[in-house]
Amino acid sequence: MKVILVDDEQKFINMLAKRLAFRGIQADTVFSGEDAIQKIQHSDYDVAVLDIKMPGISGLELKKKLSSLAPELKFIFVTGHGAKNTLENDLIKKDIFLSKPLNIDTLIKIINEITKK
Numbered sequence: 632m633k634v635i636l637v638d639d640e641q642k643f644i645n646m647l648a649k650r651l652a653f654r655g656i657q658a659d660t661v662f663s664g665e666d667a668i669q670k671i672q673h674s675d676y677d678v679a680v681l682d683i684k685m686p687g688i689s690g691l692e693l694k695k696k697l698s699s700l701a702p703e704l705k706f707i708f709v710t711g712h713g714a715k716n717t718l719e720n721d722l723i724k725k726d727i728f729l730s731k732p733l734n735i736d737t738l739i740k741i742i743n744e745i746t747k748k
Contacts, residue, residue, distance in 0.1 A: 638682035664688025
């Protein structure tokens, strides 16, 4: 299984990648939506974990772009405290949202569920 982690908080995302690696999940990190688009064009991923609020391309906009490049890609969104409460769009409500700080066991369980592993 291969995961791409996209977040502008470099310490957070690097630590998350290490924690996933300890549990046998390969995770690549990028720090912007633009870098994620480049990475997706050259590598296959099962899951994208996207921060919602990033400079440049937001996580929600990035999902649209990545979906067109990799239609089978599954998505999990990471939000800051209380950010989920501001998301009212019905399409957004169908997605998976996790709040920071992330519980690594919950994240892995969701990754396994959405990839049926």
